Amino acid sequence: MGKIRVAIAGVGNCASSLLQGIEFYKHASDIDRQKPVGLMHYDLGGYTPGEVEVVAAFDVDARKVGQPLEVAVFAPPNNTITIWRDLPRYGVTVEMGEVLDGIAPHMASYPPERSFVAAKEKPVNIEQRLRDSGAEILLCYLPVGSQNAVERYARACLETGVSLINCMPVFIVSDEKWAVQFGERGIPVIGDDVKSQLGSTILHRAIMKLFADRGIRVRHTYQLNTGGNTDFLNMLDRTRLGSKRKSKTEAVQSVMPERLPELDVHIGPSDYVAWQNDNKVCFLRIEGEGFAGIPIELELRMSVQDSPNSGGVVIDAIRCLKLARERKVGGPLYSIAAYTMKHPPRQMPDDLARDRVEKFIKGELER
Secondary structure, X not given: OOOEEEEEEOOOHHHHHHHHHHHHHHOOOHHHHHOXXXXXXXXXXXXXXXXXXXXXXXXXXXXXXXXXXXXXXXXXXXOXXXXXXXXXXXXXXXXXXXXXXXXXXXXXXXXXXXXXXXOOOOOOOHHHHHHHHOOOEEEEXXXXXXXXXXXXXXXXXXXXXXXXXXXXXOOOOOOXXXXXXXXXXXXXXXXXXXXXXXXXXHHHHXXXXXXXXXXXXXXXXXEEEEEOOHXXXXXXXXXHOHHHHHHHHHHHHOOOOOOOOHHHEEEEEXXXXXXXXXXXXXXXXXXXXXXXXXXXXXXXXXXXXXXXXXXXXXXXXXXXXXXXXXXXXOEEXXXXXXXXXXXXXXXXXXXXXXXXXXXXXXXXXXO
């Protein structure tokens, strides 16, 4: 089937987990490939995880820029769990992107091993590097709140014909103005804000839908999350959280028969706990009324490794984009976005989205 040539913007924990996971599945035994642990699809449309090939990478941290990709993914402030240490030599050097609003000012007050250290190199020509590398897909893993920086990479994709997977809560694919531009150029895209394979948002959605399906009226709910990676440190600046809160809240509200009043739902990051590293802990509470108005309350705590939790989802998104490019489909891929993203262009129930993704893979559904 050939390789899927991918560029990465933001060589952080998520990129590190993705590359390590690709090697993990590439070296799986024949038996493990038949029943792979942690993947929704081992073979997707003829493509396995091992077909994903990184051909370009961009970052702005001094400890990553200029380094081989296989070295940079383990450089501070990355602190995710190690899945596969012996990465291959990719032949890719991490290049300097444009900082813009990619680094929050408050990050400078934290120790370097926990925060970003801006490199002093001159930014490369992103469009030229995408063309020279032959990249087909750009993965956007920039920090929350990097509106201008994400838009910069989106423009580069429009200019070069490269597909975008926007894993961040900056609204590109779900913004009609951007979506129309990608559609007019025949470029398939997926976004925005990646769901974890089994994370706080997908779990919250499932339980809220269960309440509604069983006739329970939800009165109040919250979802609080803590973690110790740079994502949580970055989000201590509350001014960068607007789109993140909206993305997570809409993902949950969209499965309800009636929206909850804003005062009765609180969803979003809560605090940074340094010693948690890439471990994310979710505290979820739902209060409702059952038969004859009798109170029902649910309390839940879930602990996950945050960055690897998105790896299996992104691997599927990459391969679906490859199929779309082969089929000459342009614009947002609605089914895949609804299944893999918190803030897709069109929200739909997860079971319906999954069914539509399977039909897309088989060629029974265009997008």
